[in-house]
Amino acid sequence: MRKKRKGSETDACPNEPDELTPAPDSPSSNRRAHYSLEDYARLKKRCKEDAGTQPIGSCKSRLAGIATAPPCGASSLVPPGRGLKRKIGCIDNATKMGRKNKIEDDYVRGDTIGQGKFGSVWLCTSRTSGAKFACKTLHKGEETVHREVEIMQHLSGHLGVVTLHAVYEESDCFHLVMELCSGGRLIDHMLEEGPYSEQRAANIFKDVMQVIKYCHDMGVVHRDVKPENILLTPSGKLKLADFGLAMRISNGQTLSGLAGSPAYVAPEVLSGNYSEKVDIWSAGVLLHALLAAVLPFQGDSLDAVFEAIKNVKLDFHSGLWESVSKPARDLMSRMLTRDVSARITADEALRHPWILFYTERTSKTLPMKSKLKNQVGASFRQLAIVPQPEVDSNKRSGGPLSKGSNLNSSTESVSFNSEDQDECGLVDALAVAISHVRISEPKRTRLCSPTGPIKQQCSSNLTSNNLCRAF
Numbered sequence: 295m296r297k298k299r300k301g302s303e304t305d306a307c308p309n310e311p312d313e314l315t316p317a318p319d320s321p322s323s324n325r326r327a328h329y330s331l332e333d334y335a336r337l338k339k340r341c342k343e344d345a346g347t348q349p350i351g352s353c354k355s356r357l358a359g360i361a362t363a364p365p366c367g368a369s370s371l372v373p374p375g376r377g378l379k380r381k382i383g384c385i386d387n388a389t390k391m392g393r394k395n396k397i398e399d400d401y402v403r404g405d406t407i408g409q410g411k412f413g414s415v416w417l418c419t420s421r422t423s424g425a426k427f428a429c430k431t432l433h434k435g436e437e438t439v440h441r442e443v444e445i446m447q448h449l450s451g452h453l454g455v456v457t458l459h460a461v462y463e464e465s466d467c468f469h470l471v472m473e474l475c476s477g478g479r480l481i482d483h484m485l486e487e488g489p490y491s492e493q494r495a496a497n498i499f500k501d502v503m504q505v506i507k508y509c510h511d512m513g514v515v516h517r518d519v520k521p522e523n524i525l526l527t528p529s530g531k532l533k534l535a536d537f538g539l540a541m542r543i544s545n546g547q548t549l550s551g552l553a554g555s556p557a558y559v560a561p562e563v564l565s566g567n568y569s570e571k572v573d574i575w576s577a578g579v580l581l582h583a584l585l586a587a588v589l590p591f592q593g594d595s596l597d598a599v600f601e602a603i604k605n606v607k608l609d610f611h612s613g614l615w616e617s618v619s620k621p622a623r624d625l626m627s628r629m630l631t632r633d634v635s636a637r638i639t640a641d642e643a644l645r646h647p648w649i650l651f652y653t654e655r656t657s658k659t660l661p662m663k664s665k666l667k668n669q670v671g672a673s674f675r676q677l678a679i680v681p682q683p684e685v686d687s688n689k690r691s692g693g694p695l696s697k698g699s700n701l702n703s704s705t706e707s708v709s710f711n712s713e714d715q716d717e718c719g720l721v722d723a724l725a726v727a728i729s730h731v732r733i734s735e736p737k738r739t740r741l742c743s744p745t746g747p748i749k750q751q752c753s754s755n756l757t758s759n760n761l762c763r764a765f
């Protein structure tokens with residue numbers, strides 16, 4: 295039997311309800327939404343055990359369609375592991391697949407720096423150059439190993455993607471030698487430093503959206519966009535990591551099956567077929583967390599989180615949102631809309647006035663003093679691309695993701711030196727924003743032939759596999 299990836303180890307959980315119930319409004323309730331996938335795995339294991347008696351619409355039927363689409367052009371019926379040689383044969387020379395050397399010949403092994411449920415990520419040092427790298431070891435037999443390797447190679451080279459330097463194959467595993475992102479994970483910065491200024495959030499968010507757009511242009515859906523999977527380099531550059539759940543997708547093709555992380559998962563993932571727009575939703579959750587330091591969809595259990603994702607109407611009008619500009623709220627609402635066709639694309643998000651305002655060249659000289667916030671908001675309101683969506687009270691938002699001081703400047707790509715600036719700069723920036731507001735269909739740079747919905751493979755291994763890390 296093949297090994298199951300993403301925390302497939304599931305234990306009996308007699309005390310599950312208690313374990314899934316954090317104190318209301320406590321900071322930990324947010325963290326539970328981030329970190330309670332093991333709980334969810336246990337829950338779903340129970341679902342699996344009940345599978346024979348579950349009716350349609352039960353958790354079994356919800357979990358049956360775990361997406362297993364292979365890279366474009368490959369049959370979804372190819373058993374995982376088979377065709378691996380062919381796939382990795384595509385990996386170019388830069389990654390030096392198929393080399394005779396063992397990794398120990400070229401690198402000195404260092405400390406473990408990350409622990410995934412699949413295995414570990416460890417520090418390694420090149421014997422020739424002395425340069426340090428991160429090495430992720432993927433054990434063969436895991437369902438998605440070949441896909442992660444292939445997709446990393448496919449995307450490697452973009453500034454926003456962790457660069458894959460080399461791949462070493464052993465009889466039972468692959469070692470992926472990657473660029474070392476020693477600046478930590480974005481989530482750790484968020485937890486430590488609390489809500490971000492709009493200026494800072496916009497610049498972080500722009501970097502994230504640029505790499506998501508790149509993935510989508512390259513025909514890849516990440517499916518697990520969250521701050522835990524965004525790493526920082528020492529100079530503060532953001533890098534999207536962990537393509538363990540990523541899938542290739544053709545234009546017009548849809549995926550199916552549960553994959554993602556609970557707090558960030560798009561509603562359509564919970565209910566049916568979905569597309570690359572799931573990454574937009576997840577990025578919208580991230581933007582919410584950046585600006586408000588709370589997750590938008592919370593609950594006392596994972597099912598309650600999912601219920602919130604499906605039904606809670608967010609209120610961007612009151613409470614903490616009163617101090618956030620309307621353009622920021624507008625962008626968020628366009629990303630966190632359940633109507634997938636109305637949800638903006640990565641390209642559109644990047645051209646949203648809020649992003650342009652805070653990240654365009656002229657924004658470097660714009661005032662950020664709070665007294666100008668409303669003016670900015672009013673100006674942006676005029677730039678709105680479409681009307682604001684209906685909002686209602688959000689009963690579950692609460693509990694800070696973190697408390698803390700201002701973020702250090704390591705990730706800020708634009709410096710803000712604005713105390714003495716006047717409103718002329720603001721007008722200039724708005725003019726720039728206006729000039730960029732054009733909404734059109736995004737282009738894919740690498741498309742595969744449309745093949746229609748990807749066939750589902752209902753493997754119990756896959757089911758519990760994706761449940762745990764990716765539920």
Ligand SMILES: Nc1ncnc2c1ncn2[C@@H]1O[C@H](COP(=O)(O)OP(=O)(O)OP(=O)(O)O)[C@@H](O)[C@H]1O
Pocket residue numbers: 407408409410411412413415428430456472473474475476479522523525535536537538763
């Ligand atoms: N290139 C890198 N540089 C530095 N640290 C890294 C790098 N890649 C991964 N890590 C560390 O290892 C951890 C696990 O890596 P990764 O997320 O790729 O594994 P995973 O098991 O697929 O993750 P998850 O359990 O979140 O799905 C990361 O959270 C990070 O702390």
